[in-house]
Amino acid sequence: MAIPWRHCWRWTTGATSTSVLETICGLNGRSATFAALSLRGTGAVAGSGKERLSSRPEDTTSIGNYILTSRHKSRLLYPTQKPCCCKRIHSDAKLKDPFTLAQKDLNHLYDDIKKELFVSKSELKSLCDYYFDGKGKAFRPMIVVLMARACNIHSNRDGSVCLCRDLLPGQRSIAMISEMIHTASLVHDDVIDGSDKRRGKTTINEVWGERKAILAGDFILSAASMALARIGNNTVVSVLSQVIEDLVRGEFMQLGSKENESERFKHYLEKSFKKTASLIANSCKAVSILVNSDPEVQEIAFQYGRNVGIAFQLVDDVLDFTACASQLGKPSATDLKLGLATGPVLFACQQFPELHAMIMRRFSTTGDVDRAWQYVLESDGVDQTNYLAQSYCREAIRQISLLRPSPERDALIRLTEMVLTRDK
Amino acid sequence: MTVIWFRLSCISLLNRGQRNISIFSNATPSNFNKVVSDAEKIVGYPTSFVSLRCLLSDELSNVAMHVRKLVGTKHPLLSTARGLIYDSRNNLRMRGLVVLLMSKAAGPSQHTASDHLPQDMVSGIYPRTVSHHLKDGPKVSISAPIPGSLHRLILPRNLAEVTELIHTAFLVHRGIINLKEWTNSDGPLKDMQFGNKMSVLSGDFLLANACTGLAQLNNTKVVELISSAIGDLVQGNYHEIHNSLEDNSLTDEINMVTWEEQTFLSHGALLAKSCQAAMELAKHDKDAQGLAYKYGKHLSLGHKLNSDLQLFVKSSCSADPVTFSFNSAPVVFHRQIVGQERWCHQLQQAKTIGRQMDYTKLRSTIKLEKGVTSTIDLCRYHGNKALESIQCFPSSEARSALENIARAVTKF
Numbered sequence: 001m002a003i004p005w006r007h008c009w010r011w012t013t014g015a016t017s018t019s020v021l022e023t024i025c026g027l028n029g030r031s032a033t034f035a036a037l038s039l040r041g042t043g044a045v046a047g048s049g050k051e052r053l054s055s056r057p058e059d060t061t062s063i064g065n066y067i068l069t070s071r072h073k074s075r076l077l078y079p080t081q082k083p084c085c086c087k088r089i090h091s092d093a094k095l096k097d098p099f100t101l102a103q104k105d106l107n108h109l110y111d112d113i114k115k116e117l118f119v120s121k122s123e124l125k126s127l128c129d130y131y132f133d134g135k136g137k138a139f140r141p142m143i144v145v146l147m148a149r150a151c152n153i154h155s156n157r158d159g160s161v162c163l164c165r166d167l168l169p170g171q172r173s174i175a176m177i178s179e180m181i182h183t184a185s186l187v188h189d190d191v192i193d194g195s196d197k198r199r200g201k202t203t204i205n206e207v208w209g210e211r212k213a214i215l216a217g218d219f220i221l222s223a224a225s226m227a228l229a230r231i232g233n234n235t236v237v238s239v240l241s242q243v244i245e246d247l248v249r250g251e252f253m254q255l256g257s258k259e260n261e262s263e264r265f266k267h268y269l270e271k272s273f274k275k276t277a278s279l280i281a282n283s284c285k286a287v288s289i290l291v292n293s294d295p296e297v298q299e300i301a302f303q304y305g306r307n308v309g310i311a312f313q314l315v316d317d318v319l320d321f322t323a324c325a326s327q328l329g330k331p332s333a334t335d336l337k338l339g340l341a342t343g344p345v346l347f348a349c350q351q352f353p354e355l356h357a358m359i360m361r362r363f364s365t366t367g368d369v370d371r372a373w374q375y376v377l378e379s380d381g382v383d384q385t386n387y388l389a390q391s392y393c394r395e396a397i398r399q400i401s402l403l404r405p406s407p408e409r410d411a412l413i414r415l416t417e418m419v420l421t422r423d424k
Numbered sequence: 425m426t427v428i429w430f431r432l433s434c435i436s437l438l439n440r441g442q443r444n445i446s447i448f449s450n451a452t453p454s455n456f457n458k459v460v461s462d463a464e465k466i467v468g469y470p471t472s473f474v475s476l477r478c479l480l481s482d483e484l485s486n487v488a489m490h491v492r493k494l495v496g497t498k499h500p501l502l503s504t505a506r507g508l509i510y511d512s513r514n515n516l517r518m519r520g521l522v523v524l525l526m527s528k529a530a531g532p533s534q535h536t537a538s539d540h541l542p543q544d545m546v547s548g549i550y551p552r553t554v555s556h557h558l559k560d561g562p563k564v565s566i567s568a569p570i571p572g573s574l575h576r577l578i579l580p581r582n583l584a585e586v587t588e589l590i591h592t593a594f595l596v597h598r599g600i601i602n603l604k605e606w607t608n609s610d611g612p613l614k615d616m617q618f619g620n621k622m623s624v625l626s627g628d629f630l631l632a633n634a635c636t637g638l639a640q641l642n643n644t645k646v647v648e649l650i651s652s653a654i655g656d657l658v659q660g661n662y663h664e665i666h667n668s669l670e671d672n673s674l675t676d677e678i679n680m681v682t683w684e685e686q687t688f689l690s691h692g693a694l695l696a697k698s699c700q701a702a703m704e705l706a707k708h709d710k711d712a713q714g715l716a717y718k719y720g721k722h723l724s725l726g727h728k729l730n731s732d733l734q735l736f737v738k739s740s741c742s743a744d745p746v747t748f749s750f751n752s753a754p755v756v757f758h759r760q761i762v763g764q765e766r767w768c769h770q771l772q773q774a775k776t777i778g779r780q781m782d783y784t785k786l787r788s789t790i791k792l793e794k795g796v797t798s799t800i801d802l803c804r805y806h807g808n809k810a811l812e813s814i815q816c817f818p819s820s821e822a823r824s825a826l827e828n829i830a831r832a833v834t835k836f
Contacts, residue, residue, distance in 0.1 A: 119659060120659070121659060121662055121663070124659065124662050188624055191600075191620065191621075191624055192620075192621050192624050192625065194603075194617060209602035209603075209604060209605075210600050210601065210602050210603060210620055211598075211600050211601070211602055211665055212662065212665065214597050214600055214624060214627070215597070215658045215661055215665075218594075218597065218631070218654065218657075218658050219655055219658040219659075221631070221654070222651050222652070222655040222658065223651075223655065225635060225638075225647065225648075225651035225654070226648050226651040226652055226655070228647070228651075229644040229645070229647035229648035229651060230648060231644075232644050233644070234639070234642045234643075234644060237638075237639045237644060237647055238636075238639040241635040241636045241638065241639040242636065242639075244631075244632045244635045244636070245632040245633065245635070245636050247628075247632070248483075248625070248628045248629045248632040249483065249629075249632075251625055251628070252483045252486065252625060252629070255486065255625075256486075
């Protein structure tokens, strides 16, 4: 197909895509030159492999690997970059597997959360406990726990390596709190979106009604807030309260659509930060605050969380197009049906300008959803979004690599790969 | 300025569909308004300003625009919004006012170091909240030291705002409807879904601002206390959903002790704990905190009882499905007095030939028994309890104002 080729050339010369580049550079402050370099570097390589890529659009894993290994050949600013050394990571896989490392701390996480949800009315109790059944991915608590340990080791608490990596009690609370805040927002989101399925279960609003669902969400939030206060650290309280505000503002941002294409992308990335990355970033920052007063360490933790979070959301948006319903536990193409234009659509719009009008009317006309889906799958929107997710992961790795080496730090690096290659 | 225009146009649109009785036109005695305005003079400015800053934010102006689409439907958000913008006097602003007065009435504690407040605490409040909500407006910064009497009001003012925000958030969240119970007479389903969406978002926005406001107080004990009040509000509201259904009134055993417990959760906990928090912020001891808590608790209960009584003591109030609540104190007292069997019988009697409830008849039935008088007695009891607590504080203008409020709430 001629079109993807031409499009690819546009990317490498940086002619019309500067707006997107600027966006990435603008948001990623320090990594501006790095991002630009890597984009231009890979453009040439990707161009030659385009045919292969487009013949297997759904095979994101191999695309990811292909780009990862090909990047190895281009000039990199930071020699400490490890992500493309796939072989080395696979051999130490077990050691650095995030799940295994975090397991001990996360063992009783859900039970402990349920203990925080102290309420007398049994029906309300079962509503609040509904999603804390251990079936969630516990992705956020895992990051928090690993980050806490990595920071503890970096700060060399107690001087002895063995003791210092253990979690402070406040850090474990933060892991719980992050999962609680996340769940509370999910409960409310389901009411807002009118969803009837989540994580393979019927949603709370579908079973008990909207009024009770909202109350349950509010209760979980209040319990999280109480647990937060009990840590006894005012800065941590501020940092995590900011998350709650960001979550709501992110939802509001979804209500409107931007006219201007480049503004739209910036808006999308900012919304992704507020809705997804803010929680992870600020939770990471919070655990680092508890062990280390050095603002640079806190910034590293925050930036790691932020970049991983945005990558996570981008992949989520891709999965909405590529995965099928049974794997996700909820129906796909949901974003389109809700009128939301995510990464793949925004990229596809550059190739298929017809999408512009559909985006503005939020896919409300009959047939819009199907047509938009077709356009996206025909374009390289999915690839572009994946590629963008990778660059965020690279930045996350760059940040975390500034900490002292430890199994947890390596696990966090490994985690970024998992974010990119997950299928649900 | 566009924001103000939206508000004004919203008001005019909302007034077009106005019903005679809004759930907020709490027909309190005429001197209540005077009591409130006198009290506001003591704290420096009208407390209606306190919540307006939030209402003027971009997000809520956005909601206001969307709420116009709900005109003509029966979604509760419409009347809630009207109450927020239009009714500036009633129970909506009372909480913030009480919190401010409480701080003033308690005076300085022996533990407050000096009158000069650390710079960051002062600048952390005004510039953050003002520039936060008026994004493009001028940034306010306070560099001169604040006179002693004024600084004591800065932190509590923020607490008062948090209290108002939480109260309003729950009012808004209460206005969500269960879509499965929707009928054609409510309006188009799409509008109801939309109204729900707006309600959830606005309520969440207010709660989120309450959380950040709490964080700014720099006192984790207060954060814990107020967060527990949010949990109480949830539980209280949860009971209300259950109790307000007519069918449940037929089957459930209920008595006034349970009623008081549940009503405290939904109507008293927030004010009680806010008053206590005000004392904590000023570093007063446990005794003072206890007294403040008691005042807040009894005042709220008295106020709720007063509110429930309006339908039964004011002949001008019409009895209909909106104004009549099966969970109101007179009704609950009545049920307790006459017993389950007679109650079922009376419900039957009050139904018209078409099996519709005749609320006027039901009200008359209730007035014949002792339910109403028992409620009046209970209301007076709580009013007196509130008075008792506040009279333990040193004499001052603020204390007198709080006494007046307690008296006004129990007047009929």
